[in-house]
Amino acid sequence: MAETLFEELKRYVGFSTEDERALLSFHTVARDHFARIAKVFYARILEHEGARTALEGGESQVGHLRGELQLWMEQLLHGPWDESYYEMRCRIGRKHVRISLPQHYMFGAMNVLRQEFNAVIDDNYRDKPQELAAIRGAMAKILDLELAIMLHTYREDLLAQQARSERLSTFGQLVGSIGHELRNPLGVIETSLFILKGRQTTPDERTVKHLDRIGEQVTIANRIVSDLLDMIRDRPLKREPMQLAEVWQSAASAVHPPAQVTVTARGLEALPTLQGDPHQLRQVFLNLLENAIQAVGDSGTVELTAKVLPDMVELALEDSGPGVSETIRRRLFEPLMTTKARGIGLGLPLVKRILERHGGSISYSPRPERGAGARFVLRLPLVS
Incomplete structure (x- = not known):
């Protein structure tokens, strides 16, 4: 043998x-x-x-x-x-x-x-x-x-x-x-x-x-x-000073969740001014919001929290949906990988590409200590 x-x-x-x-x-x-x-x-x-x-x-x-x-x-x-x-x-x-x-x-x-x-x-x-x-x-x-x-x-x-x-x-x-x-x-x-x-x-x-x-x-x-x-x-980034609160608000106003789905954000107003492409980062928020709203169905919550770390800002988007099964988490950000009945699985790979081109990152984990649900953590570098 x-x-x-x-x-x-x-x-x-x-x-x-x-x-x-x-x-x-x-x-x-x-x-x-x-x-x-x-x-x-x-x-x-x-x-x-x-x-x-x-x-x-x-x-x-x-x-x-x-x-x-x-x-x-x-x-x-x-x-x-x-x-x-x-x-x-x-x-x-x-x-x-x-x-x-x-x-x-x-x-x-x-x-x-x-x-x-x-x-x-x-x-x-x-x-x-x-x-x-x-x-x-x-x-x-x-x-x-x-x-x-x-x-x-x-x-x-x-x-x-x-x-x-x-x-x-x-x-x-x-x-x-x-x-x-x-x-x-x-x-x-x-x-x-x-x-x-x-x-x-x-x-x-x-x-x-x-x-x-x-x-x-x-x-x-x-x-x-x-x-x-x-x-x-790779579309070239059009970097400019921006407030993430404004970028988020622009994306949030473009989605129309069901009446029983609550979308909230905390901590964005306290973030410093960042350098980035607001149009492409709006697409990041829009894709993640649409995914989260579809995941929670007719009722539930979608919550964004923001905080400042030593060299970056961290955004955590959580929803009360079913979360992502462990079998596909490692491939979640690959093209054509989708957990939805409709769509061809391009939203998350595009989100990852945009964030990486900004020097940032995205990761997924289940919601800690809160039962079912998804939690996406986005990080963007601070620029002095």
Whole structure:
């Protein structure tokens, strides 16, 4: 039978049954320190803005995350270090990928654990140099294996992104050709529709209804073509000083939610003046608002909250809809990915493209501690 990746990794670092016995021996000593180490670990994370913003669920979830880390340490030192252990660690690595945790924080975090464990080893085995050396060696190997597994999950994601990029490149070429070809027949339909409406001397209610429906569908088709073309070309940003409160208000006034759907915004007036393209950022708000209103249905809430961070402004748009299933969250910002019965999945990719061209970002997470619902976090840089 072929050697598995985990078996190869263990062989490469020399992780043996002697190392397993050393870890099991250390486990009985170290488990009394798990809670303290978890506290130190997350205190260090909270000191660093980049690591802190990657916490899933925000700082309110730190207590829960400490408990998860203690379980991780239990498995680290108690094993069994078999294929199920490897798969379990891969799932953790994929979660790091999903929340976009930068890889360098993994190395920093692992160093914190390494230092804390080594301190416990030194304190308890100072008079037993052979055991001390054996346990230190086993800890170094198992923590390096943990890093190797996590990096493997990032490599999985990189290969998947490359495959998607190749597909999107082909998609872009096709879209450019089709989009331009569709403009001509749509233009003919619009012109003919205008002429037909102008020749109605005695308007017939049924005829007017169907002509209006044709016009509405042509408008929808034109918007789809425009969105497709916007996805494959970068319109230059027309940067100017702007107030996000005004941009939001312009977008909010263009949507018409049902009577039982409440749309609110908090904190926008306190934001400083930003540099950006108000027209394109209005499109960002408009796309997100339309998605949120469709998600909540006939009744619910859509709420935008804004705050200033050290180097950026953060906007969180939450709705009380069903949220997005975990199976498609990683592909949520890809073209043609949609959770709606209607539409072809171009709104969120366009939002992401516009924000990135402004030096910003967008991410998705379920609403923390509020049951069902979606939460999109937008960040834009401050410009002095």
